[in-house]
Amino acid sequence: MTNKTAVVGIGQTKFRSKRRDVNIPEMIYEAVKMALDDAQLEPKDIDAIIIGNMDHFEGINFSELWTGIDAAPGYLKPVVKVATGGTTGSSLAICGYHNIASGIYDKVLVVGWEKLNEGGATTGIITAFDPVWERPSLAGALGPLALMAGMYSAKYGITSEQAAKVTVKNRSNAANNPYAHLQMPDITIDYVMSSQVISYPLRLHDCCPQSEGACALIYANEKEAKKITDTPAWFHAVETAHYYTFGTDDKMYDLPTATIASKKAYKRAGIKNPIKDLDVAEIYEPTSWSELSWTEALGFCKPGEGGKLLDEGITQMSGELPVNPSGGVLSTNPIGATALVRVAEAAIQIMDRGGKRQVPDVEKALAMGFGGSLWTEVMILGNEPLR
Amino acid sequence: MSKTRKGQEDIFEIKWKTDLPYRYSIGKLAVKFFEELKENKKILGSKCPKCEKVHFPPRAVCADCFIKMTLDDMVELPPRGTLEGFTVVNYPFTDPSTGGIRPFPYGYALFKLDGADTYTMHFVNETDVTKMKIGQRVEAVFNDELIGDLTADIPYFRIIKEEE
Amino acid sequence: MDKVAIVGCAQTKYEEDKIDLTYSELVFDVVKQLHNDLGISNDDVGCVITSSNDFNDGRTIANMAIQDAVGSVRKSESRVSGDGAFAFVYGAMRILSGSYDTVLVVSHCKCSEVNQYLVNNSIFDPYYQRHLGLDQISSAGLMANMYMNKYGITEEQAAKVAVKNRKYALSNPYAHLQKEISIDDVLNSKMMAHPLKELDLPPFSDGAVAMLLTNEEKAKKLTDTPVWLKGYGSCTDAYYLGHRNMTDLIALELAAKTAYKMAGVTNPLKEVDVFEVYDAFSFHELMIYESLGLCDKGEGGKFIDEHFDSQLPINKSGGVLSSNPTMANGLIRVAEIATQLMGKADKRQVDGAKLGLAHGMNGICSQGNCVLLFGGE
Numbered sequence: 001m002t003n004k005t006a007v008v009g010i011g012q013t014k015f016r017s018k019r020r021d022v023n024i025p026e027m028i029y030e031a032v033k034m035a036l037d038d039a040q041l042e043p044k045d046i047d048a049i050i051i052g053n054m055d056h057f058e059g060i061n062f063s064e065l066w067t068g069i070d071a072a073p074g075y076l077k078p079v080v081k082v083a084t085g086g087t088t089g090s091s092l093a094i095c096g097y098h099n100i101a102s103g104i105y106d107k108v109l110v111v112g113w114e115k116l117n118e119g120g121a122t123t124g125i126i127t128a129f130d131p132v133w134e135r136p137s138l139a140g141a142l143g144p145l146a147l148m149a150g151m152y153s154a155k156y157g158i159t160s161e162q163a164a165k166v167t168v169k170n171r172s173n174a175a176n177n178p179y180a181h182l183q184m185p186d187i188t189i190d191y192v193m194s195s196q197v198i199s200y201p202l203r204l205h206d207c208c209p210q211s212e213g214a215c216a217l218i219y220a221n222e223k224e225a226k227k228i229t230d231t232p233a234w235f236h237a238v239e240t241a242h243y244y245t246f247g248t249d250d251k252m253y254d255l256p257t258a259t260i261a262s263k264k265a266y267k268r269a270g271i272k273n274p275i276k277d278l279d280v281a282e283i284y285e286p287t288s289w290s291e292l293s294w295t296e297a298l299g300f301c302k303p304g305e306g307g308k309l310l311d312e313g314i315t316q317m318s319g320e321l322p323v324n325p326s327g328g329v330l331s332t333n334p335i336g337a338t339a340l341v342r343v344a345e346a347a348i349q350i351m352d353r354g355g356k357r358q359v360p361d362v363e364k365a366l367a368m369g370f371g372g373s374l375w376t377e378v379m380i381l382g383n384e385p386l387r
Numbered sequence: 388m389s390k391t392r393k394g395q396e397d398i399f400e401i402k403w404k405t406d407l408p409y410r411y412s413i414g415k416l417a418v419k420f421f422e423e424l425k426e427n428k429k430i431l432g433s434k435c436p437k438c439e440k441v442h443f444p445p446r447a448v449c450a451d452c453f454i455k456m457t458l459d460d461m462v463e464l465p466p467r468g469t470l471e472g473f474t475v476v477n478y479p480f481t482d483p484s485t486g487g488i489r490p491f492p493y494g495y496a497l498f499k500l501d502g503a504d505t506y507t508m509h510f511v512n513e514t515d516v517t518k519m520k521i522g523q524r525v526e527a528v529f530n531d532e533l534i535g536d537l538t539a540d541i542p543y544f545r546i547i548k549e550e551e
Numbered sequence: 552m553d554k555v556a557i558v559g560c561a562q563t564k565y566e567e568d569k570i571d572l573t574y575s576e577l578v579f580d581v582v583k584q585l586h587n588d589l590g591i592s593n594d595d596v597g598c599v600i601t602s603s604n605d606f607n608d609g610r611t612i613a614n615m616a617i618q619d620a621v622g623s624v625r626k627s628e629s630r631v632s633g634d635g636a637f638a639f640v641y642g643a644m645r646i647l648s649g650s651y652d653t654v655l656v657v658s659h660c661k662c663s664e665v666n667q668y669l670v671n672n673s674i675f676d677p678y679y680q681r682h683l684g685l686d687q688i689s690s691a692g693l694m695a696n697m698y699m700n701k702y703g704i705t706e707e708q709a710a711k712v713a714v715k716n717r718k719y720a721l722s723n724p725y726a727h728l729q730k731e732i733s734i735d736d737v738l739n740s741k742m743m744a745h746p747l748k749e750l751d752l753p754p755f756s757d758g759a760v761a762m763l764l765t766n767e768e769k770a771k772k773l774t775d776t777p778v779w780l781k782g783y784g785s786c787t788d789a790y791y792l793g794h795r796n797m798t799d800l801i802a803l804e805l806a807a808k809t810a811y812k813m814a815g816v817t818n819p820l821k822e823v824d825v826f827e828v829y830d831a832f833s834f835h836e837l838m839i840y841e842s843l844g845l846c847d848k849g850e851g852g853k854f855i856d857e858h859f860d861s862q863l864p865i866n867k868s869g870g871v872l873s874s875n876p877t878m879a880n881g882l883i884r885v886a887e888i889a890t891q892l893m894g895k896a897d898k899r900q901v902d903g904a905k906l907g908l909a910h911g912m913n914g915i916c917s918q919g920n921c922v923l924l925f926g927g928e
Contacts, residue, residue, distance in 0.1 A: 002648055002649040002650070003648070020393060020396075020398045020400070021393075021396050021398065023678065048785070052632065054605070054611055054612070055604075055605040055606055055611070055632070056605055056606075056611040057611075059403065059405075059673065059677070060673065060674075060676070060677070061604070061605075061606040061670060061671075061673035061674045062604075062632075062633070062674045062913060062914050064632070064633070064913075064919075065674065065787065065790055065913060065914040065915075065918050065919055066676055066790045068787060069787065069789055069790040070790055074787050075787065075788075075789060076786055076787065076788070076801075076802060076805060077785075077786065077787060078785035078786065078787065078921075079787040079919060080631060080633065080637050080640075080641070080785075081631065081632040081633050082629060082630065082631055082632065082641075083605070083612070083630060083632040084612060084614065084629060084630050085611065085612035085615065091629050091630070094629065095629065095641060097648070098641065098644040098645050098647075098648045098650065099644060101644075101647075101648035101649070101650070102643070102644035102645075102646075102647035102648040103647060103648075104644055104647065104783070124611050125611065126481065126483050127605075127609060127610050127611045128610060128611040128612045128615060130444075130616065131409075131411045131483075131609070131610075132411070132413050132417055132444075132537070133444040133537070134508070135483040135484075136483065136484050136536075136537050136538040137495070137508060137509050137510055137537075137538055138480075138483065139476045139478075139480045139489075139495060140480055142476075142478070143474065143476060143495055143508070144508070146474035146476075146495075147472040147473070147474055147495070147496075147497045147508070148472075150472050150473060150474055151471065151472040151497070151521070154472075154521050196477070197475075197477055198476075198477050198478045199474045199475065199476045199477060199478065199495075200473075200474045200475045200477075200516045201474070201516075202474070238650075239627065240598075240626075240627035240628070240629065241625055241626065241627065242618055242623040242624060242625070242626060242627065242628045243618065243624060243625070244450050244505075244618060244619060244624055245446070245450070245575065245615065245616060245617070245618045245619045245620075246444070246505070248497055248505075248506050248507060248508050249442075249505040249506060250505070250506070251471070251506070252472060252497060252506070253472075256625075257625075260625055371612070372612050372614075372615050372618075373615050373618060375628075401677060401678060403677045403681070405669065405672075405673075407606070407609075407665065407666075407669050407670075407673070408665070408666070409609035409664050409665050410663075410664050410665070411573075411609065411664060412569070412570050412571065412572060412573050412574075412661070412664065413573065414571070414572065414573035414575075414576055415571065417573075446575065446619070447573065447575060447576045447579065448575055448576070448579045448619040448620050449619075450618070450619035450622070450624045451624065453583070453586075453592070453593040453622050455576075455579060455583070
């Protein structure tokens with residue numbers, strides 16, 4: 001028996017490269033407090049806490065036992081941690097869904113966070129890879145992403161200019177999002193294309209930043225949701241697709257897991273034509289190139305047509321399916337919170353609370369997480385419960 | 388504890404440095420791989436006895452068939468392959484083997500060894516992207532002295548020029 | 552509550568050092584054994600929930616290393632970073648939400664690959680506590696001492712727990728330590744952190760455990776002896792030891808109350824036939840008796856005295872004091888209860904066991920607790 005599940009409260013910190021003014025629990029508390037205030041709930045109203053980050057970035061083991069108590073109202077409540085790399089935020093979001101949909105809890109708090117400059121992201125990322133086969137020749141997450149971009153470009157003739165346009169779109173969108181880290185209202189294609197090549201074909205501005213911050217969402221079941229808000233954002237589908245242990249095992253010019261997960265999600269949510277049926281998408285693009293490739297994998301266009309989709313303006317704010325009105329991952333990337341921010345922003349759009357970044361009349365939104373050995377999570381949210 | 392001033396705010400920070408050493412089990416297939424690399428300059432993969440997919444790096448589980456591969460399923464692969472993707476890394480990154488910053492730029496390629504069904508990543512001896520093309524042939528360059536270490540014994544793959 | 556069944560479990564033998572196995576091989580072996588026992592293939596598994604810990608495995612995203620081994624290629628897998636009992640709960644939720652018919656739950660741990668003192672010290676915050684060098688043993692020593700002083704518990708009473716569990720382990724083929732010990736052995740073993748001696752504490756072990764959860768319909772097809780989830784409660788205590796009641800496990804008590812209420816249990820000692828609890832140290836099990844309501848507060852010592860010579864159905868597996876692959880401990884407790892309720896526990900079987908309790912734990916000194924009640928038939 002599936003209980004309808006909705007996002008009813010949202011909090012996020014202003015994301016920055018460093019938050020040296022606060023410690024870890026203080027930083028997380030900002031987002032938690034905002035979410036509680038947003039839903040007009042007290043800590044006692046929350047049944048359970050689902051919280052996560054990536055341990056090695058901060059060097060804190062069982063971080064949920066600290067942050068779940070000192071930053072979130074987890075004292076004498078269930079606190080669970082879910083951590084799956086880049087997808088940590090979406091895995092938290094999906095775990096929260098099952099907490100409510102199962103009927104076990106009525107209201108839960110889902111929190112993703114990262115303060116990665118405290119531990120050095122390099123260490124965190126190196127240790128994600130196989131110590132025997134991958135680490136010796138590894139160059140972090142960017143190496144494989146650069147290979148992917150190069151192979152994608154070679155396969156379909158996507159140009160650096162098209163990739164640069166993604167950054168321009170997302171970082172100018174970010175200027176409309178008060179929480180975004182890199183806000184560049186006047187960014188140009190030339191500016192992106194004249195930035196340093198850091199791992200061919202990736203230029204500095206083709207890549208996501210590293211941000212610090214936290215995101216907190218409150219979920220409720222149907223009965224509770226209606227008491228809290230007139231505009232809950234309802235989950236219609238949550239799907240995950242994983243892949244081989246080694247990310248490099250298969251060809252890397254596309255993202256098969258995004259295709260598998262999105263097809264399943266569309267089926268569950270009754271979406272036949274994603275471009276028409278979805279009103280907005282918040283996707284997890286670690287590089288500009290990956291947004292183009294991911295839009296193909298998510299079925300927004302045919303394979304190889306991601307560049308064309310962008311050129312035709314379909315993914316722009318004024319287009320048929322705006323992608324990343326928030327500015328996306330290219331503007332804000334607080335690892336353990338990144339994919340949860342996608343869900344938060346999709347919910348904001350459904351609730352019609354996006355301010356300058358609001359897309360008009362949003363009924364259905366897609367949120368995506370990406371990480372690990374090229375795995376994907378896809379969530380569909382709607383303004384009515386799925387019947 | 389250190390206190391610094393940034394703008395209007397006092398910032399307090401604590402430095403924490405602890406080594407957390409690990410001893411990883413690498414498994415029987417990897418042991419065999421490194422023995423053959425060291426003793427006989429051979430590169431081994433593992434071939435699934437059911438679907439016959441040849442995995443490199445060698446591993447014990449064929450994910451598609453969900454069966455185990457053993458030492459008997461290890462097959463020799465030629466030290467040559469075909470380039471499928473490349474990049475040139477132009478940013479500083481900690482070398483996990485030394486703990487220091489690895490000198491950059493360096494070439495980095497995704498390729499299939501001949502006879503393998505999976506791709507693999509390694510360094511290549513080229514830092515000029517205009518000289519790299521998908522479909523180029525690559526060949527392992529072995530160190531004179533072999534010690535049974537992946538990057539020490541095969542420091543890089545070289546791109547075989549067309550005229551060769 | 553709708554129904555969630557455990558239809559099968561598989562465990563490895565727990566050992567000091569499985570140096571010959573990678574994480575992938577360790578996990579694959581136990582999952583494959585489960586498939587074989589149930590006569591299913593990987594295609595029959597809807598999704599996977601794993602439990603592991605990045606500090607223990609020395610890998611960020613530790614579940615990445617076992618994707619092939621849990622059979623999650625093209626499927627959904629998620630990882631609870633914590634004790635395996637919490638992964639069980641997430642797996643059960645995925646059945647109850649109606650999203651999946653079958654969920655594979657797997658937990659693995661190899662304590663042999665890293666210094667456990669450093670791993671446990673990293674649980675303490677780097678501002679105030681970590682510098683003190685606290686770990687699971689020294690903090691347990693603090694707790695045991697405070698408990699002992701408050702309630703007049705003796706070291707001998709605690710030693711009886713170790714003697715009982717180590718004796719039970721002789722009947723469990725999976726148990727790591729399989730050597731009977733006496734009360735004197737415990738009392739005379741090396742002092743680690745007063746009042747805890749070496750034999751008051753568990754070993755460190757390597758191993759893995761897997762189980763398949765299903766909805767009611769699938770359960771009937773896969774087994775004649777499904778084990779049903781009847782009750783669940785989870786509760787987390789304060790983070791700082793100084794903020795806690797160190798003599799009573801109040802978070803465990805609350806978790807148990809919630810689980811009992813859901814399952815309709817009013818007198819656990821009478822109604823629950825078999826218990827598997829997370830005995831992180833000997834005194835801890837005495838405290839657990841109290842928190843689970845098997846005896847009054849402060850009576851844990853008296854309780855073991857009264858039942859020491861009986862076949863007390865608590866940790867018939869030998870408990871954590873006999874096998875301690877840390878992250879897997881909670882899921883092992885669940886697997887042992889399921890095995891008991893299926894009537895398949897051989898020499899360690901509690902005759903006629905119909906209702907069982909499993910307890911999982913995260914962190915230092917019972918901070919995060921999970922209590923699960925299961926019934927057969």
